[in-house]
Structures are given as C-alpha cells and as structure tokens.
Amino acid sequence: MNAVTPTAAADALIACRGLHKWYSGVHALKGIDLDIRAGEVLGLVGDNGAGKSTLIKCLSGVETPDDGTIAVEGRTVRIGTPKRAMRLGIETIHQYNSMVPTMSIARNLFIGREPVRFGLGGVGLMDQRRMRREAVAALRDVDLHLRSADALVGELSGGQRQGVAIARAMHFRSRLLILDEPTNHLSVKETEKVLGFTRGLPAQGVTGIFISHNMHHVLETCDRVVAMARGEIVLDRRVADVGIDELHAVL
Ligand SMILES: Nc1ncnc2c1ncn2[C@@H]1O[C@H](COP(=O)(O)OP(=O)(O)OP(=O)(O)O)[C@@H](O)[C@H]1O
Numbered sequence: 067m068n069a070v071t072p073t074a075a076a077d078a079l080i081a082c083r084g085l086h087k088w089y090s091g092v093h094a095l096k097g098i099d100l101d102i103r104a105g106e107v108l109g110l111v112g113d114n115g116a117g118k119s120t121l122i123k124c125l126s127g128v129e130t131p132d133d134g135t136i137a138v139e140g141r142t143v144r145i146g147t148p149k150r151a152m153r154l155g156i157e158t159i160h161q162y163n164s165m166v167p168t169m170s171i172a173r174n175l176f177i178g179r180e181p182v183r184f185g186l187g188g189v190g191l192m193d194q195r196r197m198r199r200e201a202v203a204a205l206r207d208v209d210l211h212l213r214s215a216d217a218l219v220g221e222l223s224g225g226q227r228q229g230v231a232i233a234r235a236m237h238f239r240s241r242l243l244i245l246d247e248p249t250n251h252l253s254v255k256e257t258e259k260v261l262g263f264t265r266g267l268p269a270q271g272v273t274g275i276f277i278s279h280n281m282h283h284v285l286e287t288c289d290r291v292v293a294m295a296r297g298e299i300v301l302d303r304r305v306a307d308v309g310i311d312e313l314h315a316v317l
C-alpha cells in the first residue's frame with residue numbers, strides 16, 4: 067500500500083513532499099516530507115552526512131531533487147537555480163561561505179541583484195553609488211558598524227562576514243533565511259551575535275532554518291527542531307517539548 071502523503075500545514079511557507087536525492091551511489095535524501103511554517107525558526111540537526119546540506123541545497127536552487135515536490139505558500143515550484151530561489155524570497159548562507167572575499171562588502175551585498183543604470187550608448191552599468199549607499203544602510207540595520215562598504219569581504223572577521231550575509235537577507239526582504247552552520251569557526255562573542263540575529267528573524271517577518279551541530283545553540287535559538295539521520299527525518303518536535311538528551315539519543 068502506498069504511504070499517505072501528509073497534507074501541508076495551513077501556515078506552511080515551504081512544504082516539501084517526497085524529496086529524494088541521489089549522488090551517484092549515495093541516496094542522500096530518502097523521501098523527505100517537511101513543512102517550514104511561516105514565522106518560525108526551525109533547527110535542523112543530524113550527524114555528518116545526514117543530508118542536511120543536501121536538503122537546503124534543494125531549497126536554495128543549488129541542487130535539483132531527483133523526485134518529490136517543493137511548494138512555496140501552497141504553489142508547487144521548480145526552484146532550479148539560486149537566482150530563482152532568491153526571487154522566491156529564499157536566501158541562503160551556505161556552510162562554506164557564499165561570499166566572494168576579493169570583492170567589496172557593497173558588491174557582495176548585491177551579488178546576483180546588481181542594480182543597473184544605463185549609460186550613454188545603452189550599456190548597463192552597475193549603479194555603484196546606489197549599492198554603496200544601500201549597503202551602509204543595510205549593515206546599520208543589523209547593528210553592524212563597519213568603516214566602509216568598500217572594504218573587501220576578505221578583510222572581515224568570520225562574524226562580520228556572517229553579519230553581512232544576514233544584512234543581505236534582511237535588506238532584500240527574504241521570506242526564508244537558511245543558515246547552514248553559521249557559527250562554525252566563530253569566537254564566543256561572534257557566535258552570540260549570530261545567534262541573536264537568528265533569534266530576531268521572526269520579529270523582522272523572516273522565517274529561518276538554522277543548521278548546527280551544537281544542540282545548546284539549537285535549543286536556545288529555535289522554535290522547533292528536526293533531526294535527520296541517513297537521509298531521513300527521525301524527529302520533529304517543538305523545542306519546548308524536547309530535551310538535549312533526547313536529541314543526542316536520536317543522532
Ligand atoms: N556533491 C556531492 N557528491 C557526492 N556525494 C555527495 C555530495 N554532496 C553530498 N554528498 C553525500 O550525500 C550525503 C549527505 O551529505 P550532506 O552534505 O547533505 O550532509 P550534512 O548533513 O550536511 O553533513 P555535515 O553535517 O557534515 O555538513 C553524504 O553521504 C555525502 O557524502
């Protein structure tokens with residue numbers, strides 16, 4: 067008998083149904099059914115190789131699932147490319163930083179969305195002045211006070227880089243911000259700042275997915291926790307109803 071497909075929650079911003087992903091011989095996602103509800107911060111946990119990054123790559127258009135569907139606010143979509151994901155309001159801070167260290171903060175903020183001004187002869191020119199102005203405002207909005215939007219991202223600390231990435235998501239009014247292990251290699255102080263940003267997402271009208279190996283961070287930051295093991299979801303609970311021992315036990 068076929069398994070019954072669960073109905074999406076009424077407040078589901080994203081609904082994944084039956085997602086499968088194979089990497090040649092590796093079955094990385096084995097039929098994932100998951101709702102991400104509008105206004106929640108969802109913690110996604112699991113051992114190395116569980117499939118967390120693969121799942122969020124399917125949501126951010128970096129990978130295409132081999133089977134299954136993804137719906138955004140009830141409408142089935144083919145995400146396909148990172149640009150399309152952005153247009154759907156899905157912004158991702160990837161595990162291995164998605165910024166270009168040799169480009170300025172301002173350029174990085176606008177990657178894939180550069181405002182174009184038409185110069186003489188109709189050649190599209192990036193509107194540098196506008197990018198710089200908006201970059202400064204976007205950084206200020208997330209309480210990041212950097213000297214100049216012209217500084218290279220490669221000169222920033224890990225925490226400042228994550229701050230720029232978060233500023234980017236806020237500035238473009240993303241509906242969903244996915245953070246894949248955003249606190250790796252950060253100092254205690256920088257980690258606290260990133261956790262604070264993440265906790266503050268719902269107040270800004272942004273839904274979040276927070277991936278971490280640190281269960282304390284997940285319990286402090288998220289509303290709900292989903293645990294994956296070997297390509298499947300093995301636990302899905304409200305943070306208020308789950309203990310750290312229980313989380314460790316399923317991983
Ligand atoms: N590009 C790829 N090519 C081949 N196999 C891959 C690729 N990306 C991931 N995999 C495999 O898919 C499985 C899931 O990997 P994934 O990166 O999603 O795990 P993860 O839960 O994010 O782990 P981690 O906590 O270590 O980041 C693993 O077995 C991994 O080796």
Ligand SMILES: [Mg+2]
Binds near residue numbers: 161
């Ligand atoms: Mg990963």
